[in-house]
Amino acid sequence: MKVAKFGGSSLASASQIKKVFDIVQADKQRKFIVVSAPGKRSGADTKVTDALIAYYKAYKSADEKGIHYYQNWIIERFREIYDELGLKSPVINQIAENINHLAQLDLDNVFTYDTFLAAGENNNAKLVADFFNHSGLPSRYVHPSDAGIMVSSDPGNARLLGGAYEHIKYLNELEETLIIPGFFGITKEGEVCTFSRGGSDITGSIIAAGVRAELYENFTDVNGIFAAHPGIVKNPAYISELTYREMRELAYSGFSVLHDEALVPAYRAHVPLVIKNTNNPDHPGTKIVVQRETKGSPVVGIASSSAFSSLYVSKYLMNREVGFGRKVLSVLENLGVRFEHMPTGIDDMSIIIRSRYLTQPISKALISNLTESLHPDEVYIDRDFSIITIVGEDMKEHVGVTARATAALSKQGISIAMLSQGSSEVSVMFIVKEKYEKEALKAIYSAFFD
Numbered sequence: 364m365k366v367a368k369f370g371g372s373s374l375a376s377a378s379q380i381k382k383v384f385d386i387v388q389a390d391k392q393r394k395f396i397v398v399s400a401p402g403k404r405s406g407a408d409t410k411v412t413d414a415l416i417a418y419y420k421a422y423k424s425a426d427e428k429g430i431h432y433y434q435n436w437i438i439e440r441f442r443e444i445y446d447e448l449g450l451k452s453p454v455i456n457q458i459a460e461n462i463n464h465l466a467q468l469d470l471d472n473v474f475t476y477d478t479f480l481a482a483g484e485n486n487n488a489k490l491v492a493d494f495f496n497h498s499g500l501p502s503r504y505v506h507p508s509d510a511g512i513m514v515s516s517d518p519g520n521a522r523l524l525g526g527a528y529e530h531i532k533y534l535n536e537l538e539e540t541l542i543i544p545g546f547f548g549i550t551k552e553g554e555v556c557t558f559s560r561g562g563s564d565i566t567g568s569i570i571a572a573g574v575r576a577e578l579y580e581n582f583t584d585v586n587g588i589f590a591a592h593p594g595i596v597k598n599p600a601y602i603s604e605l606t607y608r609e610m611r612e613l614a615y616s617g618f619s620v621l622h623d624e625a626l627v628p629a630y631r632a633h634v635p636l637v638i639k640n641t642n643n644p645d646h647p648g649t650k651i652v653v654q655r656e657t658k659g660s661p662v663v664g665i666a667s668s669s670a671f672s673s674l675y676v677s678k679y680l681m682n683r684e685v686g687f688g689r690k691v692l693s694v695l696e697n698l699g700v701r702f703e704h705m706p707t708g709i710d711d712m713s714i715i716i717r718s719r720y721l722t723q724p725i726s727k728a729l730i731s732n733l734t735e736s737l738h739p740d741e742v743y744i745d746r747d748f749s750i751i752t753i754v755g756e757d758m759k760e761h762v763g764v765t766a767r768a769t770a771a772l773s774k775q776g777i778s779i780a781m782l783s784q785g786s787s788e789v790s791v792m793f794i795v796k797e798k799y800e801k802e803a804l805k806a807i808y809s810a811f812f813d
């Protein structure tokens with residue numbers, strides 16, 4: 364059996380929901396359907412989840428006009444879909460009641476905000492189940508409390524509780540097609556608690572792991588994952604298959620198709636995942652697997668991301684000083700600064716940090732604390748770096764992969780400020796000045812894909 368998750372753009376209108384129905388009906392294995400809240404119909408539109416946030420803010424500030432405005436807006440949004448789907452059931456009244464009722468919840472309860480947010484997915488799941496039944500596919504709406512999605516009490520950042528999979532497994536015994544709202548679970552106390560934004564992907568992954576699905580299909584509005592950012596590289600290739608480790612590296616370095624945390628449950632349960640397009644379901648999409656069968660280019664994808672800084676520390680004979688690295692890192696730790704990478708020389712270290720963490724006071728404190736505890740020859744922060752990352756598990760089987768990338772950069776006259784490769788050899792990072800980012804990405808892409 365398969366789990367199919369449909370994102371907000373796949374459920375933004377009646378015509379999109381009809382496509383979803385056709386997709387589900389076309390394959391009897393698609394039994395577990397996880398839905399997002401209705402998303403944007405066009406660029407300028409508002410997502411239902413964002414409207415729910417605005418509704419909550421109006422309620423919190425006792426803005427009666429705002430409360431009515433958003434209640435109407437959200438209910439009308441659902442009603443329009445309901446009407447266009449030709450439904451006649453009482454489900455729309457239940458939805459309206461549920462949306463209106465939110466403005467009676469206790470504002471002192473820390474889960475009230477999450478209950479507002481979750482109303483988008485929760486009501487959409489009822490609507491979708493109703494439409495599927497109306498169209499002749501026996502379906503059942505399953506609330507996360509009935510699906511066994513038991514989570515920790517961390518509002519906006521729920522984690523699945525140990526033991527939840529035991530309960531989720533029982534979904535296999537239900538006969539109908541199951542429509543499960545994404546994005547939230549239920550705490551032990553019975554409160555609604557959401558995952559972080561975009562968290563319906565996480566629900567899909569949890570259900571896939573819990574029911575031991577043969578495949579987790581994540582339907583969105585793109586054909587799959589490009590090997591490089593299409594805004595920078597013209598017509599980049601699609602990745603047809605990649606491993607979870609490769610996806611994790613690419614996601615970290617700037618590819619954002621799926622929610623980061625969504626990979627974990629499916630990966631641990633060894634369920635393959637495929638990203639597919641609701642608007643083009645015949646396209647094979649991009650498959651994410653535990654172990655890749657296709658062998659080809661040693662590099663599957665190239666990511667780039669900007670806004671990094673380098674904290675540079677040097678001291679003659681640093682390598683002989685026991686505890687030097689620990690002292691550097693404890694200065695960072697004491698100031699609550701996280702770092703990303705740490706390329707080192709014999710007498711120097713560069714600590715790569717996201718620039719947004721290096722505010723003026725933090726930067727000042729870092730320099731003075733490092734000076735005080737290490738007496739370095741030099742310590743300074745250099746800003747405006749980008750990281751270009753090449754990713755591929757097969758790189759370790761090939762000789763000359765890094766050489767190919769560095770040759771491409773040198774041909775463009777781009778100097779590499781730093782280079783970082785972990786011993787797993789899943790990725791190699793080239794750190795360049797931000798002004799070279801686009802050119803560097805294009806050059807490396809051509810070296811591997813053209």
Ligand code: ASP
Binds near residue numbers: 412560564
């Ligand atoms: N609707 C939620 C959001 O916009 C969750 C999701 O769509 O995955 O973040």
